[in-house]
Amino acid sequence: MRGSIATSAALHVLVLAWAMISLGSPAHFEVADTEAMPVDIVPVEELTQIQQGDKKAPKAEKAAPAPTKRPDVVENAENLGENSVDLKTPPRPEAKPLEKESSAAPKAAETPVPTPEPTPQDKPELVDEKPPATPATEVAALPTPKAEVTPQPRPEPPKPETKTEAPPPPKEEPEQAEEKPIEKPDAEALPDKVPAPMAKPKVEPKPEPPKPVEQAKATPPAQTAKTPDRKADEGKKDAKKSASAKQSDFNADEISSLLNKQDSSGGGAKRSTQTAALGGKKTTGGSTLSQSDKDAIKQQIQGNWSIIPGIADTAGILIKVTLHLDRDGNIIGQPEISSSGGSDAARRTHEGGVRRAIMKSLPLKGLPPDKYDDWSEMVLNFDPSEMGF
């Protein structure tokens, strides 16, 4: 026996040694790192029963945003605001309008400059003037052309006044005249042919009626008219007419007139007529019971409702129960039970069953205390045919 024990022990030592070596730690599972996905459970009443209030207004029983001023009502508007179109974007503060207009106006005044030139009448006159104008400095030549040029392009009625005023300004403006030709030789040369007539009707009506004084400024264009003449001698020969015609479509001076100057606006169109109020303490998360709250209450009562099997004419019976509850979920008075459908006997049986079930399940649990206003009086509808197991 001793020998066999030794044999057995040796055998075990061998097996264990083999197990230690070959049955080492098993291969680890390759586990890919997965990011946990956070899930928030949002009760639907947080979205459906949001109340909009005014932060700065005093507290009141019912929250209300600041009243809007516009009376016209936009249908189906969801976002509060004074807009005529319901937009989700918040309303923008109005931009300062004056600066833009003032900057836009002078440009408009400058634009007429090319206008005189394109008219066919100008050209012959300009040709006559060329010999004297070109040798002399531009400034010296300025006064004479202005008087002649300005009247011709503008046969319109309001201009006669401008003519009288026109002569004095040129002295002040020669500097401008000098600058302009240098800066925009090509641009001014180009309008001669194509764009000017197009631009006239749009641009001129705006600046002329309100600002007669500015028309005096408009007169200087006559000076620029000369400079193109010079270039007309030089440039026209180069036969750049086709190229200049293309460029003429774009007039940097007219961009402002093409721009939509109406400020973009945001804001909704839902009107508010109530006085602004921050809202009371109770209104967080809505004040009415959600469907799940109601189901939870129904479930408590159904759990205690022992349906008596074998009652005929159960189908079609609807039982309506009105409960008055105190804050602990206990009933005040008796439940008011009314029912419809089915036979009288079946109805009476089920009414009794509902009454017992309600009394058994008092006090009702799980009622949100902050919504007591809603569930202090509760109406529950039961359909006995749905209670079957």
Add this chain to the structure above:
Amino acid sequence: MEQVGLAATTDVTLWSLFMQAGLVVKLVMLGLIGASVWTWAIVVDKSVRFARARKQADNFEQVFWSGQSLEELYRTLSDRNPTGMAAIFVSAMREWKKSFERGARSPIGLQMRIDKAMDVTLAREAEGLEARLGSLATIGSAGPFIGLFGTVVGIMTSFQAIAGSKSTNLAVVAPGIAEALLATAIGLVAAIPAVIAYNKFTADAGKMTARMEGFADEFSAILSRQIDEKMQTRQAAQ
């Protein structure tokens, strides 16, 4: 306990699992390993013994039925320490010699004495064959339970440690449970061979015993005939 805290870094080789285990689980494991050693010792011992007994029985039967004189056979066998069938034969012959040669009167009494002597020897030999098979049965039936006990204790301690560490991460739980399950594994490793060996050796022992009983009955018949013949000759002589 602390092994759970180390769970993330420890490896799970058999040795480390054993070393991580608590005292009770370790004792259970060691006990089960001892039981396994004992089981295999019995298996080895019984295999050798049964093989030898079978061979001796074959040899004896060959000699017995060879027509050799029973007196001579008794003389050669009684010198050695006989086992199995030889032991039964020797005991019967010894009783025969003691009773008949001293002049027994009743043939029935002589027959009964010889049968009793053979029964006693047979029982002794059968007991020798079945010795220690009981411990195989015990290991086979109790081994899994002992292993399960170790597992339960190990899992208990590991859950207590989890309660302490306040983490239910499977990586924290797994090593403790693996270590606890090792106890059940060892229990099964010990119990399964024990059950198989027990069944086999019980059957073998039954066969050997039946063979010896058969021989005893045959030899008893032979002796009975001898007694009758001797009695008749003795009466005739008187």
